[in-house]
Amino acid sequence: MTTYAPTKPWQPTKVDIGKNVLGLLIALVVSFVVVQLTPMKGKLAYAGVLFISATVIQVGMKWISRGRMAAIDGLASSIAFTGSVIVFLPVVSILYTTISKGVKGLHWTLFTDSMENSSYLDPIGMGGILHAIVGTMYMIIIASVISVPLSILTALYLTEIKGKAAGFIQFLVQAMSGVPSVVAGIFIYAALLLNTSFRGSGITGALPLAILMIPTVTRTAQEVLLLIPNDLREAGQALGATQWKTVITIVVPAARSGLVTAVILGVARIAGETAPLLFTIGGSDKVNWNPFNGPQSALPYYVWKGLISGTPEAVQRSWTAILVLLMIVLFFFSIARYFSRQRMK
Amino acid sequence: MSFSSLAILTLIGSFLMLRGFQTFQSEGLHFITGFEWTSTVNDGVETSTFGLGSMLIGTLLISGTALVIGVPLSVLTALYLNFYAPMQIRKFMVTILDLMAAFPSILYGLWGYFILMPMAEYWAKLLYKYLGWIPAFSVPQPAFTRSPFVAGLVLAIMIIPIITSVSREVFSQTPLDRIQAAYALGATKWKMIKTVVLPFGSGGVVGGAMLGLGRAMGETVAVYMVLNIAFSANLKVLYGVGGNVASMIVSRWGESTLLESKALLAAGFVLFMMTLAVNFLANFIVKRAIKSGK
Numbered sequence: 001m002t003t004y005a006p007t008k009p010w011q012p013t014k015v016d017i018g019k020n021v022l023g024l025l026i027a028l029v030v031s032f033v034v035v036q037l038t039p040m041k042g043k044l045a046y047a048g049v050l051f052i053s054a055t056v057i058q059v060g061m062k063w064i065s066r067g068r069m070a071a072i073d074g075l076a077s078s079i080a081f082t083g084s085v086i087v088f089l090p091v092v093s094i095l096y097t098t099i100s101k102g103v104k105g106l107h108w109t110l111f112t113d114s115m116e117n118s119s120y121l122d123p124i125g126m127g128g129i130l131h132a133i134v135g136t137m138y139m140i141i142i143a144s145v146i147s148v149p150l151s152i153l154t155a156l157y158l159t160e161i162k163g164k165a166a167g168f169i170q171f172l173v174q175a176m177s178g179v180p181s182v183v184a185g186i187f188i189y190a191a192l193l194l195n196t197s198f199r200g201s202g203i204t205g206a207l208p209l210a211i212l213m214i215p216t217v218t219r220t221a222q223e224v225l226l227l228i229p230n231d232l233r234e235a236g237q238a239l240g241a242t243q244w245k246t247v248i249t250i251v252v253p254a255a256r257s258g259l260v261t262a263v264i265l266g267v268a269r270i271a272g273e274t275a276p277l278l279f280t281i282g283g284s285d286k287v288n289w290n291p292f293n294g295p296q297s298a299l300p301y302y303v304w305k306g307l308i309s310g311t312p313e314a315v316q317r318s319w320t321a322i323l324v325l326l327m328i329v330l331f332f333f334s335i336a337r338y339f340s341r342q343r344m345k
Numbered sequence: 346m347s348f349s350s351l352a353i354l355t356l357i358g359s360f361l362m363l364r365g366f367q368t369f370q371s372e373g374l375h376f377i378t379g380f381e382w383t384s385t386v387n388d389g390v391e392t393s394t395f396g397l398g399s400m401l402i403g404t405l406l407i408s409g410t411a412l413v414i415g416v417p418l419s420v421l422t423a424l425y426l427n428f429y430a431p432m433q434i435r436k437f438m439v440t441i442l443d444l445m446a447a448f449p450s451i452l453y454g455l456w457g458y459f460i461l462m463p464m465a466e467y468w469a470k471l472l473y474k475y476l477g478w479i480p481a482f483s484v485p486q487p488a489f490t491r492s493p494f495v496a497g498l499v500l501a502i503m504i505i506p507i508i509t510s511v512s513r514e515v516f517s518q519t520p521l522d523r524i525q526a527a528y529a530l531g532a533t534k535w536k537m538i539k540t541v542v543l544p545f546g547s548g549g550v551v552g553g554a555m556l557g558l559g560r561a562m563g564e565t566v567a568v569y570m571v572l573n574i575a576f577s578a579n580l581k582v583l584y585g586v587g588g589n590v591a592s593m594i595v596s597r598w599g600e601s602t603l604l605e606s607k608a609l610l611a612a613g614f615v616l617f618m619m620t621l622a623v624n625f626l627a628n629f630i631v632k633r634a635i636k637s638g639k
Contacts, residue, residue, distance in 0.1 A: 044467070044468070044471075069533050069536070070533065072533070072535060073533035073534055073535040073536070075535075076534075076535035076538070077425075077429050077534070077535070079421060080421045080422075080424045080425035080428075080429055081425055081429065082421070083417070083418050083420075083421025083422050083424075083425060084421065084422040084425045084426065084430075084438060086418055087418055087419075087422045087442075087505055087509070088438070088441060090445075090456075090461075090502050091441055091444065091445055093456070093460060094448065094452065094453075094456045094460075097456055097459070097460050098452065098456070150349045154349065154350065165348075169348070169350065169351070171625075171628070172350040172351050172354060173350050174624065174628045175350075175354060175621055175624055175625060175628075176350050176353065176354060177624075178556075178559045178560070178563070178620050178621065178623070178624030178627075179354075179357065179563075179617070179620065179621075180562070180563020180564070180565065180591055180616060180617070180620055181450075181563070181565060182563065182565040182591045182594055182595065182613070182616075183357065183361070183563065183591075183613050183616055183617045183620075184357070186361065186594065186609070186610055186613045187356070187357045187360055187361060187613070189610075190360045190361055190363075190364040190610050190613075191356065191360045194364060194606070194610075211353055211357075214349070214350065214353070215350075218350075265447075268447045269447065271449070272448070272449020272450065272451060272452065273449070273450075274449065274450065274451045274565075274566045275450075275565035275566050275591070275595060278595060278598070279598065300449060300451050303451055303455070304451060304566070307454075307455065307570070318455065319455070322449075322451065322452055322455060325449060325452075326448075326449075326452060329447055329448070329449065330444075333443075333444060333447050337440070
């Protein structure tokens with residue numbers, strides 16, 4: 001008895017693949033020749049000519065085999081593909097540069113020492129970023145303590161209670177997500193530091209970050225709460241629970257991992273904020289364990305200071321600090337991903 | 346608790362207004378239209394003019410450049426991800442775009458200054474060489490470093506994630522029956538996109554672009570790093586002089602007197618109002634675009 005293997009006529013055959021590879025090879029040769037023969041030079045010229053010749057060859061082949069409509073269709077898809085490749089390239093470049101430049105400045109005392117006894121101009125082996133890490137840690141904790149309750153309650157109001165003002169509040173939350181970080185910074189400065197006896201400290205540094213964190217957490221939490229099936233809420237109320245009881249004992253526990261994701265995304269959003277800190281943090285080179293008194297530092301602030309100094313050593317310190325900062329952001333980002341993926345299951 | 350957002354927005358507006366009031370009073374309308382920003386102290390007497398005009402022009406020029414570069418790329422990416430990409434590539438690219446949105450802005454600034462700027466300078470020279478006869482691409486002197494063009498490029502990269510994600514959301518709301526109707530009439534994929542998806546999603550793309558514009562107008566650190574901030578009304582994209590309200594606030598802050606820092610707070614108020622207006626409009630457009638699909 002013979003069995004028939006299912007054919008998949010829509011899949012490219014070996015001949016098609018061969019044609020495509022041949023087309024690409026021809027395009028490579030053409031771009032090489034064109035760049036050699038004309039005054040154009042450099043990577044940009046290679047990439048440009050290669051893209052144009054590859055597209056022309058592809059579209060031409062389609063035109064011959066399947067007609068004009070198919071050729072235009074192929075052109076559109078290759079342009080869309082090129083667009084997303086162009087979007088992708090900066091990310092690769094940013095990650096590659098940060099890692100390759102940052103690792104040069106890593107050394108053992110980096111995480112155990114502050115800049116108290118060394119300046120930005122000293123050789124790389126001296127001083128460290130402990131003060132900045134401590135500061136960033138405080139910023140994250142204080143900003144979360146302030147903004148998480150506000151955001152989660154707002155999200156609960158918007159999705160569970162759906163009061164009369166829900167539409168208006170939604171509008172305001174969206175407006176808040178557009179507040180530029182520098183405005184949040186000078187607002188705290190104008191409200192608390194200008195003409196008062198307060199000086200920049202950990203807490204004043206964290207306040208603008210809390211403002212920036214609220215809309216991110218609220219909107220993510222809202223999306224998460226909307227995913228909770230209505231059956232659960234109805235079941236709770238059928239058992240005689242009040243709305244408040246239903247929310248606390250059923251909805252929030254069911255959405256727990258999603259709410260954690262929301263908070264972590266908020267943290268990732270603010271961990272690298274620089275502009276507001278320039279006005280509100282004070283700026284210290286020592287480890288400061290007291291967030292309520294005395295100037296504080298933070299990783300983005302440290303990076304900023306190194307860049308402003310501008311000497312090779314200072315810039316190297318900035319690259320290393322931004323590598324550490326990027327690792328922290330990536331860490332939070334992957335935890336958020338992990339939790340949200342669990343939620344999907 | 347949920348009215349905290351109202352309270353915060355009101356507080357921001359009123360405090361900046363209050364602290365900047367002196368400036369608004371002394372400068373009047375000139376604060377928006379004037380092009381000069383000077384503050385000098387002579388024998389304890391402070392003479393000053395505060396005009397935000399050149400910075401406002403610079404803000405619009407840079408964010409406009411960012412939109413011109415960023416919107417087409419975002420729309421292409423959104424189309425590719427929604428209609429062409431295989432599942433794995435789509436998931437991967439969405440992660441990458443989320444990651445781009447999470448990168449600290451100072452990282453963009455650092456990368457923009459050290460890596461992108463040398464390349465962008467070369468591109469700017471090419472543009473000038475071949476398209477210099479267009480007024481926007483002409484330059485008074487051959488100074489291409491730290492130009493609005495470079496700042497616009499960096500901002501474009503920063504706003505691509507937000508425009509892409511809004512566009513993707515709107516495109517995915519396209520009614521399936523219309524898509525299938527187009528295919529049933531024999532349309533190719535591109536024909537389907539052109540006749541069904543793009544007309545349907547254009548409103549959402551406009552809204553997404555405006556959200557990106559709001560973000561671009563308020564960007565501070567990245568612009569500060571790559572832009573040569575100077576108080577002159579420059580409309581030449583490639584010429585290495587420009588401005589942006591947000592980064593001007595940072596650059597003037599360090600050496601400002603009390604009078605000037607009040608003027609800077611007033612500038613912050615103007616920026617706050619501008620971004621608020623743009624965001625209101627953007628959210629309104631996006632909401633309407635998404636609703637029309639339901």
